[in-house]
Structure formats: structure tokens, C-alpha cells
Amino acid sequence: MPSLRRALHCAVVSLARPFASIKQPLLLGVPALLLAGFPLAAQNATPGPNSDPTYQALRNLTLGGEAVSVSNLDLKRDAATFHLRSGTICFTPPVQGKVTGAVFVGDGNFVITPPPAEMGMLKLLTKANEFSENFNHLVLRFTDSTYDEIKKAETPGAGGCDNGLFKDSQNAMRHGQVLKYNLDARILQDVLSPEPGRLFVAFVHGKRYNDKELFVVDPHGPGYLMHEEVGLMTYDENKFGVWAAFPLSGGRRSGAGGHIHIEHQVLDTTIEKNANLTGKATTTFEVRVKGSRVIPFTLFPTLRVQSVTADGQGLAFIQEEKHEDADFSVILPKPLAAGDKFTITTIYGGKEAVSDEGGGNYYPIARDDWYPNSAFGDRVSYDMTFHIPKGMKMAATGELVSEANDGGQNVTVWKSEVPQTVAGFNFGRFKVEEAKLTKPDLLVQSFANENPPSWVEGLQRMAGGDLPGSHIQAGAALGTMSTTGLIKKALAEGELATEVYTDYFGPSSFKRLAITQQTDCRYGQSWPELVWIPMCYFFDTTVRHQLGMDFGDRGYWKVVTPHEVAHQWWGHTVGFDSYRDQWMSEGFAEMSASIYLSFIEKSQQKFITFWNDERELLLERNAEGFRAIDAGPVTMGYRMSNSRTGFELTRRLIYPKGAYILHMIRMMMHDNRTGDQRFKEMMQDFVKTYAGKSATTEEFKAMVEKHMTREMDMEGNQKMDWFFNEYVYGTQLPSYKLDSSFDTGTDGDVVLNIKVTQSNVKDDFHMLMPIYLELADGSMFFLGRARLTGNKSIEQKVPLKGIKARPRRAVLNYYDDVLASPN
Numbered sequence: 013m014p015s016l017r018r019a020l021h022c023a024v025v026s027l028a029r030p031f032a033s034i035k036q037p038l039l040l041g042v043p044a045l046l047l048a049g050f051p052l053a054a055q056n057a058t059p060g061p062n063s064d065p066t067y068q069a070l071r072n073l074t075l076g077g078e079a080v081s082v083s084n085l086d087l088k089r090d091a092a093t094f095h096l097r098s099g100t101i102c103f104t105p106p107v108q109g110k111v112t113g114a115v116f117v118g119d120g121n122f123v124i125t126p127p128p129a130e131m132g133m134l135k136l137l138t139k140a141n142e143f144s145e146n147f148n149h150l151v152l153r154f155t156d157s158t159y160d161e162i163k164k165a166e167t168p169g170a171g172g173c174d175n176g177l178f179k180d181s182q183n184a185m186r187h188g189q190v191l192k193y194n195l196d197a198r199i200l201q202d203v204l205s206p207e208p209g210r211l212f213v214a215f216v217h218g219k220r221y222n223d224k225e226l227f228v229v230d231p232h233g234p235g236y237l238m239h240e241e242v243g244l245m246t247y248d249e250n251k252f253g254v255w256a257a258f259p260l261s262g263g264r265r266s267g268a269g270g271h272i273h274i275e276h277q278v279l280d281t282t283i284e285k286n287a288n289l290t291g292k293a294t295t296t297f298e299v300r301v302k303g304s305r306v307i308p309f310t311l312f313p314t315l316r317v318q319s320v321t322a323d324g325q326g327l328a329f330i331q332e333e334k335h336e337d338a339d340f341s342v343i344l345p346k347p348l349a350a351g352d353k354f355t356i357t358t359i360y361g362g363k364e365a366v367s368d369e370g371g372g373n374y375y376p377i378a379r380d381d382w383y384p385n386s387a388f389g390d391r392v393s394y395d396m397t398f399h400i401p402k403g404m405k406m407a408a409t410g411e412l413v414s415e416a417n418d419g420g421q422n423v424t425v426w427k428s429e430v431p432q433t434v435a436g437f438n439f440g441r442f443k444v445e446e447a448k449l450t451k452p453d454l455l456v457q458s459f460a461n462e463n464p465p466s467w468v469e470g471l472q473r474m475a476g477g478d479l480p481g482s483h484i485q486a487g488a489a490l491g492t493m494s495t496t497g498l499i500k501k502a503l504a505e506g507e508l509a510t511e512v513y514t515d516y517f518g519p520s521s522f523k524r525l526a527i528t529q530q531t532d533c534r535y536g537q538s539w540p541e542l543v544w545i546p547m548c549y550f551f552d553t554t555v556r557h558q559l560g561m562d563f564g565d566r567g568y569w570k571v572v573t574p575h576e577v578a579h580q581w582w583g584h585t586v587g588f589d590s591y592r593d594q595w596m597s598e599g600f601a602e603m604s605a606s607i608y609l610s611f612i613e614k615s616q617q618k619f620i621t622f623w624n625d626e627r628e629l630l631l632e633r634n635a636e637g638f639r640a641i642d643a644g645p646v647t648m649g650y651r652m653s654n655s656r657t658g659f660e661l662t663r664r665l666i667y668p669k670g671a672y673i674l675h676m677i678r679m680m681m682h683d684n685r686t687g688d689q690r691f692k693e694m695m696q697d698f699v700k701t702y703a704g705k706s707a708t709t710e711e712f713k714a715m716v717e718k719h720m721t722r723e724m725d726m727e728g729n730q731k732m733d734w735f736f737n738e739y740v741y742g743t744q745l746p747s748y749k750l751d752s753s754f755d756t757g758t759d760g761d762v763v764l765n766i767k768v769t770q771s772n773v774k775d776d777f778h779m780l781m782p783i784y785l786e787l788a789d790g791s792m793f794f795l796g797r798a799r800l801t802g803n804k805s806i807e808q809k810v811p812l813k814g815i816k817a818r819p820r821r822a823v824l825n826y827y828d829d830v831l832a833s834p835n
């Protein structure tokens with residue numbers, strides 16, 4: 013499902029980009045002259061797209077003449093049981109001897125019992141304690157033993173089935189907005205493999221919940237299921253979402269991260285003045301699935317593949333029309349064993365992957381699939397060459413090897429310094445300023461366009477009067493829209509953030525950082541050594557308001573640059589293992605920005621306001637009536653967002669709550685004598701241990717346990733289970749109350765009488781609640797932490813040795829040390 017793509021860092025409107033990104037079709041196929049720069053000799057012999065005869069047979073499949081009758085047949089598939097009480101099953105004819113489709117018509121029921129951790133979301137969506145669905149028809153696609161099982165159980169006297177049902181399932185996959193997944197190419201993987209297939213897909217026309225339910229078992233972990241192996245979802249365009257997704261009951265698939273691992277990419281890319289992109293990718297990959305002949309890649313659908321070759325020989329490939337299930341797959345000459353390596357060269361091109369925004373501004377729409385890619389997070393080494401129009405400047409991931417002007421083109425060569433999670437670029441009529449840091453040894457560059465894009469220019473032209481039919485006062489917006497003037501601000505933010513984070517987390521994997529601006533104001537993004545900052549970040553809040561770009565000037569929108577720079581550590585030096593761990597990438601980036609804030613501000617006010625904003629984001633009800641804090645644990649990640657809960661819910665959860673989780677750990681590790689020393693040691697250990705790899709939530713927990721204080725050991729087992737169960741895997745939100753007074757003790761010392769009450773929690777809820785004193789001079793003093801368990805109060809008299817003047821007051825949770833209810 014495009015909206016749930018995990019690669020989309022920092023998207024403000026998670027749905028907007030994938031659906032809006034493909035503009036109206038302008039051309040079909042790639043004009044040959046645009047490919048003139050590439051050798052064409054081998055292409056004459058290469059097969060066209062979708063021409064493989066076995067693929068064609070699967071693509072054009074309809075029900076055949078074979079039908080059987082069934083009664084009380086149970087099909088068990090992992091956590092699901094399909095009970096076919098009575099009815100008829102019709103099959104598709106075999107392809108390469110394998111039957112891969114069936115339609116059931118009759119009376120049936122479908123029950124799913126997911127792992128306990130999945131029950132919360134399922135209950136929220138079904139409002140029931142179990143998922144049980146009835147149906148009168150069902151379409152099955154499979155490469156497993158389904159055909160044999162049904163044949164074994166058949167009873168005499170079969171009726172017929174409607175091929176229209178089968179056709180509907182094909183249409184849903186090929187044309188529907190939600191799926192757009194080439195299931196035929198997926199089935200072909202198994203049909204052309206010598207290994208037994210294990211795919212099972214059921215289109216359930218449910219009577220109770222939705223008539224477009226999809227239950228899937230796929231050991232390859234398809235993208236539309238967040239790369240999980242088993243899942244239940246709805247594909248109704250007005251009501252869609254993943255209801256449950258989890259690993260096969262036999263355990264996790266081996267080699268998580270996809271069908272293949274790409275080792276090396278050589279990418280030669282030309283972008284014309286009109287934004288047309290043509291590319292030649294030489295891709296060396298290692299196969300992870302035994303018996304693979306059909307290899308799937310991600311490639312932006314409007315980039316049309318011209319040819320695929322290996323050793324000069326043309327290979328068959330699959331890529332359907334760009335508005336349909338355009339997934340790109342390559343068919344190898346023979347099946348490979350797991351661990352085998354292979355190199356292919358792909359020639360491709362098309363228009364809508366990059367958008368010409370006017371004034372020398374270009375917006376790269378395709379961010380992780382402008383070349384044939386495996387999956388975001390697969391660590392690949394890159395050699396890249398870009399040809400762009402003269403006068404333009406390129407900023408790309410990796411180290412700049414050379415730059416030349418050649419025949420009306422600007423030609424740059426780039427090489428990855430370490431294997432990267434992804435490769436990308438930004439270019440335009442850029443001005444550049446740079447600064448060389450020594451601690452760490454790193455080059456920071458700031459790129460901004462000399463001219464505004466058309467949409468800003470349009471506003472400027474209307475200066476002097478109100479825009480018709482809107483509340484935008486263009487005159488007021490002028491003057492603050494110059495972005496080159498702010499090139500220094502971006503550079504300074506990049507420098508300072510890099511220095512602060514290096515001090516806290518140790519060095520990142522990179523030696524360079526390019527901060528660039530993008531015209532799309534809905535989000536920012538960070539790739540290795542390359543950051544895109546929405547140009548509206550540089551407009552002031554009044555202007556953003558006038559432009560109708562109120563994303564809420566809270567949280568992320570106050571700290572876009574420091575947040576995106578922090579992803580150089582969180583996401584790219586240390587990767588996240590799956591969508592379940594993505595809260596660490598976004599949350600840690602957001603929390604890092606709070607450290608940045610505390611360093612640039614002399615007062616603590618911005619820091620405190622920041623955490624206040626983050627808490628508000630978590631506790632506000634969205635349009636659908638949900639508070640992010642209640643909807644589910646951070647480990648549900650982008651799966652939390654669906655038609656029921658609202659599509660911005662995950663953003664409201666994993667950013668602020670992920671940030672709070674790390675902030676709480678920092679504050680628990682803090683002490684008056686050594687400050688953040690222990691926290692820094694833990695984070696530096698974490699970065700060092702997982703640099704160039706991906707970390708899971710449990711691996712981070714183990715790192716916290718390695719560095720925890722004795723005080724943090726609330727359960728006396730050197731584990732942080734209590735904290736992770738409460739805040740990472742749980743959804744509790746405690747409330748606190750403080751009663752306090754001051755006395756003078758017999759020896760003349762000030763004595764604090766204190767009563768701290770914890771409420772609205774489960775009985776085993778533990779917390780360390782910090783107590784601060786506001787001293788007579790107005791400064792804040794950290795006194796210590798109250799150990800609380802369950803809904804209880806603790807009372808204590810604390811002699812304040814050495815404090816001469818009576819403090820003004822005692823305060824709990826002054827720095828939002830603990831995520832708690834504000835009242």
C-alpha cells in the first residue's frame with residue numbers, strides 16, 4: 013500500500029505524496045531519441061515488456077471448466093481458518109502444470125486468531141473480541157497445496173461459478189487505488205521456481221465488516237502488508253487499512269529485508285531541462301530466496317523500462333502500464349540458489365519522476381525508486397553520474413568525485429563513502445555556501461535556489477492586493493519569501509546540529525552533509541549526506557498561516573532542520589529494522605532536536621515549550637475522535653493509520669511519543685554531578701554497535717539495560733521491562749499530584765514536607781518521578797526522584813541540607829521528564 017511505505021520519513025501528510033505524485037499521463041513509453049546517449053545495439057534483440065509466455069498465461073487467466081462440490085471443508089492457513097460449509101469451487105486451468113486460482117460460491121465463514129499483540133487494533137476496528145466473518149463467495153489465489161487439499165475433499169455434484177468474481181479480484185489488484193500490486197508477477201515467481209510455493213491470498217467478500225477483505229500468507233513479505241508475512245486488510249478505497257499483520261507462526265522469515273540484497277549500483281542518470289529523466293542502472297545483487305528466477309524491484313511507475321540485459325543478452329521483464337500494477341520484475345534465464353550473485357543492466361526513462369517547478373527549481377518526486385531498487389534500508393554501495401542542464405547544480409548522496417561542464421551539461425560523479433540505505437539527489441539553479449567542521453571532520457553545505465518556484469512567483473505578482481477568494485494577503489507574504497537570504501541560517505543550523513549530535517551520539521557514518529531546499533512544503537526528508545528542507549520552513553509563521561500552510565507550528569515544524577540532520581544518525585547510520593522500529597528513527601530525530609534547542613537557547617523556555625507541544629500532539633483528539641496516545645503502541649508504526657483512526661495518526665504518535673521515550677531515558681540517567689554523561693555513553697555505544705546496520709526495539713532496550721543506573725532497576729532484575737512495557741509496548745498515561753510545604757527543622761535547616769500521588773495506572777505501573785526545587789534566586793534545582801508503583805501516594809520529610817534561603821516551591825516533572833497527563 014503506497015501510503016504505508018516506510019521509506020517516507022517525515023511526511024506531513026502521509027497520503028498526499030503517493031497519490032498526488034503521479035500526474036496525468038503525458039506520454040506512453042520513452043521516445044527513442046532521449047535514450048541516444050546509451051548504446052542501443054543490444055536492445056534490438058531484447059524482449060519487450062510482459063512478453064514472457066508463462067506470465068501472459070497467468071495474466072490472462074480466467075476460470076476453466078473444472079468445478080467441484082465441497083461441504084464442511086476447513087482450510088487452515090496460519091492464524092486463519094476458512095470453513096466452507098457448503099458450495100461449489102471452480103478452478104482456473106493449470107499454468108506450467110500448476111493451478112493457481114479458484115472461486116468458491118456457497119456458504120462459508122472465516123475466523124482469524126492473530127497473536128495477542130495484534131488483538132488491540134483488531135478489537136478497535138471490529139468492536140468485537142474475535143474476528144469472525146461470513147461470506148457467500150471467495151476468490152483464492154495460491155501456489156501452496158490449496159488445489160490438492162480441495163480435490164481430496166471434494167464431494168459429487170458440482171454447480172458453476174461466475175467468472176466475474178475472478179475478474180473483480182484481478183481488477184482490484186491491477187486498477188484499485190489501494191493495492192496496485194502485480195499479483196500475477198508474484199505468482200510467476202513461484203510457478204517458475206523449482207521450490208514449492210507457499211503463497212495464499214483470499215479475497216473475502218465479507219458480509220459483516222467489509223466486502224473487500226484480503227487475507228494473505230506470503231513468506232516473501234509483500235510491500236502492501238508492511239513486509240509482514242501474514243495479514244488481514246481491507247482494500248475498499250473509502251475504508252482501507254491493515255487490520256492485523258504478523259510473521260508466520262513458524263517464526264520470522266530468514267534474511268529480512270526482501271527478496272534480494274543489492275550489493276552495488278552503477279547509475280548513469282540524465283535529467284533534461286523539462287525534467288525528463290533517463291537512466292542506465294547496472295545492478296549487482298545477491299538472491300535471498302532459494303530457486304528465484306523472477307526478481308522484483310521497486311521502480312517509480314512512470315519510469316518506463318526500455319530493456320534489461322545481462323552479459324549483453326536481453327532478459328524478459330514485467331512492467332504493466334504506469335497507472336496500473338506497474339511493479340517492475342526481471343525474469344532471469346534460470347533459477348538461482350540463495351546466495352548466488354547476478355548483474356543486470358536496466359535502461360529506463362520518463363517524465364513524472366522529477367517535476368519542473370519553474371525558476372530553475374526541480375522537485376524530485378521519486379525519492380527511493382528513481383532507479384531499480386530493492387528496499388529502503390538495504391545497504392548498497394553506489395557509483396553515480398548525473399548529467400543536468402548547464403547552469404544547474406547537483407547535490408547528491410555520497411562523496412563528490414568530480415564536476416565538469418561538458419557539451420551543455422553539468423556532469424557530476426558521486427561515490428558512496430559507506431554502503432547506503434538509499435541514494436538520492438536534488439538539483440536546481442542553486443547557490444551554495446559551505447563550512448568545514450573540524451569536530452567532527454565534516455563538510456556542511458547549504459544549497460538554495462536563486463529564484464522562487466512558479467507558485468511563489470504567482471503570489472508575488474499579486475502583491476499589493478488581497479488574492480481573490482482567499483484570505484491570503486500577498487503583500488504581507490512578500491519580502492519574507494527570499495530563500496537565498498536564509499542560506500546562512502540553514503548552514504548555521506546544519507553546523508550546530510552536527511556538532512551537538514556528534515557530542516551526544518558520537519560521529520555518524522558520513523563526512524559530508526548537504527542541506528537543500530525543496531518546493532513541496534508538506535514534509536522534509538533526510539537521505540545519507542543529503543537533506544531536503546521544505547522552503548516554507550524558512551517563511552515565518554505568519555506567512556505560513558497566510559499561505560494556508562498551518563501544519564500546526566508545533567513539534568516538528570519548529571525544528572525541521574535539526575530533526576532532518578538527526579536522521580543522519582537515526583535512520584542512516586543506525587537503520588531501523590522494520591516499521592515496528594521506525595518510532596526510533598522518527599522519535600530519536602525529534603528528541604535530538606530538543607537537545608539542539610536547549611543548546612541554542614539561553615533560557616530553557618523553548619525546551620519546555622517543545623515538550624509541552626509534543627504532549628499536546630499526543631493528547632489531542634483528531635478528526636476521527638482518536639487521541640494518538642490511546643490508539644496503540646509506538647511499535648505499530650504506520651500500520652496505526654487507517655480509514656477508521658485517521659491517516660495522520662501515526663505521525664502524531666511515533667514522532668512525539670518516540671521522542672518522549674528517549675527523553676525520559678535521558679532524564680532518568682541525568683544527575684547533578686555528571687549531567688548527561690551516562691546518557692551520552694549509552695547513545696555512543698548504541699551508534700557504534702549498530703553503525704551500518706539496523707537495530708530493533710529490543711536491541712535498543714538491551715543497550716539501555718547495559719547502561720542503566722541502579723535507581724532505574726525498579727524490578728530488581730537489571731531489566732527495563734517495566735519502562736518498555738509501559739511506554740514502548742503499552743499505552744498508559746499516568747497522572748501526578750504534588751502537595752508540599754516547608755518547615756524549619758530543629759537544627760535550623762529547611763525541611764520539605766512532600767506528598768506525591770500517582771493515579772490512572774495499572775497496579776504494577778512503576779515510575780521514577782523527579783522532584784525539583786525552585787530556589788529563592790529563581791533557579792531550578794534537581795532534588796531527587798520519587799519511586800512510585802501503582803495508584804498510591806508517598807509522603808516524606810526531606811531536610812534540605814546546605815540550602816539556606818527557603819525555596820519558593822517544589823515542582824514535579826519540571827522538564828517534562830515523564831510523559832504524564834498535564835492535570
Ligand SMILES: [Zn+2]
Pocket residue numbers: 021022575576579597598601
Ligand atoms: Zn523524520
